[in-house]
Each structure stands twice: as structure tokens, then as C-alpha cells.
Amino acid sequence: MKITVIFVQLIYSMLSIEKTDKIKMELRQLKYFIKAAELQNFTEAAKKLLITQSTLSQQIKQIEDELGILLFERTGKRLFITEAGLEFLPFAKQTVENAQKGIQRIRDLQGIKTGTLKIGITYSLSFGLSNIIQQFLKKYPDIHLEVVNNTAHDLQQMLVQHEIDFALSLKLPNMNPNIEMTTLFEVPxxxxxxxxxxxxxxxxxxxxxxxxxxxxxxxxxxxxxxxxxxxxxxxxxxxxxxxxxxxxxxxxxxxxxxxxxxxxxxxxxxxxxxxxxxxxxxxxxNLTAALLTLKGEYQKAAAKAFMEIYKEEFFLHNLVN
Known part of the structure; x- marks a missing residue:
């Protein structure tokens, strides 16, 4: 009952803001809120966001003032997200994700020129990776590339949490149902x-x-x-x-x-x-090497371009189907 009351209060606050046409919330502020909610520590969140703690506190207070409800409770040095904050969090994440997808689609329409590509890969499939990365960066010098080496299980989690765009991994017995798997080749x-x-x-x-x-x-x-x-x-x-x-x-x-x-x-x-x-x-x-993506998710043109180079490298060694 308490959660329902707070949720109604939160929605009412947002509707009231819309009616008075005073909402000024920015994507930047939503990103700040999301990071603070994840870490539940303003000092650590500020470090991750590369801003000062006072700036983060001010931005969070602006969001709370606009919504008319507290998103965090401060008890001494400890920080706790409120029930209202927990209700607001998935909407904030979805808003940021949708904005990023929209920006990416526009970039893709303009050609693969700029942007960020985040890739996860298991060590077993990183053979030739340095050569692949060099080819990609030479062809697309203005793309910021981030490569994470991790276990197959952790890469699935990162993919579901939108921390990477796709993963190159060995297939696990229990795959996450939200992940689509495209078989690349078999490995003994x-x-x-x-x-x-x-x-x-x-x-x-x-x-x-x-x-x-x-x-x-x-x-x-x-x-x-x-x-x-x-x-x-x-x-x-x-x-x-x-x-x-x-x-x-x-x-x-x-x-x-x-x-x-x-x-x-x-x-x-x-x-x-x-x-x-x-x-x-x-x-x-044999083990199955696969490309892992989120079901129903838009794939960046940069991701497709990277995979073409990856497949060419492995095709040279008669591995890719």
C-alpha cells in the first residue's frame, strides 16, 4: 500500500509539473540520477561522472524539486534511494536509452563517422583481435571503441544491462532468454x-x-x-x-x-x-563461438562493420561458417 501511495504521489507530481509547463529536466541530470542510484553514494557517483560532489547534489536536488518528491534519503554519511526513487529509476533509464538509440540512428543515416562502440569478448575468441581493432580504427578513425574482456556469463549480464553493444562469446548451457545468439563457428x-x-x-x-x-x-x-x-x-x-x-x-x-x-x-x-x-x-x-545481441534491439552500423572485419579475419583461418 505504501509503495502504491508513493507511486501515485510521484505520477501526480509529474502531471502537475506538465500542466504548469515548468519541467526542465535534462538527459544529463537523468544520467546523474541513474549513477547515484546504482552506487547509492554521491562521492563515488561524482567520481564516475567526472563532476564534483556538490554539482551532483545540486543536480539531484533540481530533479527532486521538479518532481516534488525526495528520490534519496540522506542519513549522516549514508545515502538510500527512496521508494519513489526506485519507481522513477526504470523510467529514467528507458528515457536515456531511447535518446541514445535515436542519436545512433541519426548517426547511422549520416554514415559511420562518429560515436561509441562497446564490445565484450571472451579470451577464447580474442585471437587476432589486435589486428581486427587496428583495421577497424584505420577505417573508422572517429569511432570511439571500447573493448571489454570478460567471462561468457558476465558478458551476458553486461549485454542485458546495456553496458556493451554486443558480445563475442562461447555459448553457455543456460543462455539468457533476452539474448539472441548467432553461431559463428565451432571450436574444439x-x-x-x-x-x-x-x-x-x-x-x-x-x-x-x-x-x-x-x-x-x-x-x-x-x-x-x-x-x-x-x-x-x-x-x-x-x-x-x-x-x-x-x-x-x-x-x-x-x-x-x-x-x-x-x-x-x-x-x-x-x-x-x-x-x-x-x-x-x-x-x-565442440564449443560454439557466437555473436550475442539483445533481442529486438537496433544494431549500430559500427557494430555491423566491426563484425564484418572480425568474420574476415576468422574466415582466413577457415573458422567462420
Whole structure:
């Protein structure tokens, strides 16, 4: 009942403002409110927004004055979003998102000239990424490109929260229903060793043979690890890792300079001359590399252009379907 009363009060306040034609709320202020609501800390929010805390406080107060209701409660040094603030938050987010989409469509009509493109990618699919980025920036020098390397699970969350425009990821068993997946190519899991390891020239290897070695595995939560666990279960062989690590780059550096063994997607070691990938006998199906986008969302022309360059790079290595 209390939430309903506050919601009615909030809507009434907004309607009253419209009738008096005094609303002056700006997108900038909505962005400030959203960040403050996410962090519930004016000091941290101001740092993220690159403004002073006093400026943020003034802008939030302006919004509250226009709405005629408090969006935050301040108790000493602590900050809490009110129930009215929680009701207003999704509308503020939707307004900012719609404005950004509208701006992007106009930019696309004018050609790929300016704007920002945010991409998420798993380490397993970042082979050739530096070359792809260089090609893209050379062709579209005024596009601001942001690339985030993360786990497949975290990339899905970032996509749903509109923190990235699309993701290049290995498919997970449980995909978010709001995400659309376009299959790019299949990737086998392989045992990975350095070029002087006794297994370096092997054409195939069993899970039992791997289990007898000193093994380093990617941490649980990484997409490759889920597939490794499936193979262990299907083969009835448990591999006890001596080390688990969530940074694949560090993992590969260790393998390059030690007699250890790991299991990773084959694409992970492309262009690493000191490493060898050995097919695993018990593997019944490959990993699926995919383009992840939000269902029903408009795709930026810049995103489509980046994907064309990405596909060309992988096509050269006979990976893309």
C-alpha cells in the first residue's frame, strides 16, 4: 500500500509539473540520477561522472524539486534511494536509452563517422583481435571503441544491462532468454602443452593421460571450464588441478615456460608459437563461438562493420561458417 501511495504521489507530481509547463529536466541530470542510484553514494557517483560532489547534489536536488518528491534519503554519511526513487529509476533509464538509440540512428543515416562502440569478448575468441581493432580504427578513425574482456556469463549480464553493444562469446548451457545468439563457428577443446613437452608431437590424447600430469585449469565460471567438467564426467576421470586461474593469458604464460598441461579452446593458443594443441579423444562435441545481441534491439552500423572485419579475419583461418 505504501509503495502504491508513493507511486501515485510521484505520477501526480509529474502531471502537475506538465500542466504548469515548468519541467526542465535534462538527459544529463537523468544520467546523474541513474549513477547515484546504482552506487547509492554521491562521492563515488561524482567520481564516475567526472563532476564534483556538490554539482551532483545540486543536480539531484533540481530533479527532486521538479518532481516534488525526495528520490534519496540522506542519513549522516549514508545515502538510500527512496521508494519513489526506485519507481522513477526504470523510467529514467528507458528515457536515456531511447535518446541514445535515436542519436545512433541519426548517426547511422549520416554514415559511420562518429560515436561509441562497446564490445565484450571472451579470451577464447580474442585471437587476432589486435589486428581486427587496428583495421577497424584505420577505417573508422572517429569511432570511439571500447573493448571489454570478460567471462561468457558476465558478458551476458553486461549485454542485458546495456553496458556493451554486443558480445563475442562461447555459448553457455543456460543462455539468457533476452539474448539472441548467432553461431559463428565451432571450436574444439584441446590439451595444451609447450613445444618441448613429451606430448608436444602427439596427435591425440585421453583425459586419463592428462590426469597423470601436473595440470592447470581455467577457474570455474569460465565457459571452457564448464566443458572440461562435462568431459571429465562423461569419461569418468577426475582431473585434480594443481592450480586454477581466471586469467587465461597468465595461464598460457605459465604453460609456455613449464612442463604443465592445461585444457582450453583451440583458438586460445593461435599465434602462440611455443604452444601445441592436442585433440582430446573423449570430446564428443565442440564449443560454439557466437555473436550475442539483445533481442529486438537496433544494431549500430559500427557494430555491423566491426563484425564484418572480425568474420574476415576468422574466415582466413577457415573458422567462420
Amino acid at each position: 577443446l584441446c590439451a595444451v602443452v609447450n613445444d618441448i613437452h613429451p606430448f608436444a608431437n602427439a596427435t591425440k590424447i585421453s583425459v586419463k593421460e592428462v590426469a597423470k600430469q601436473t595440470v592447470i585449469l581455467p577457474s570455474k565460471g569460465l565457459s571452457a571450464r564448464s566443458c572440461i567438467d562435462d568431459i571429465m564426467e562423461e569419461s569418468g576421470t577426475y582431473i585434480k588441478p594443481h592450480l586454477e586461474i581466471n586469467d587465461v593469458n597468465i595461464l598460457l604464460q605459465i604453460i609456455e615456460n613449464s612442463p604443465y598441461v592445461t585444457i582450453l579452446a583451440q583458438t586460445t593458443i593461435e599465434r602462440r608459437k611455443k604452444l601445441r594443441a592436442i585433440p582430446i579423444i573423449e570430446q564428443k562435441k
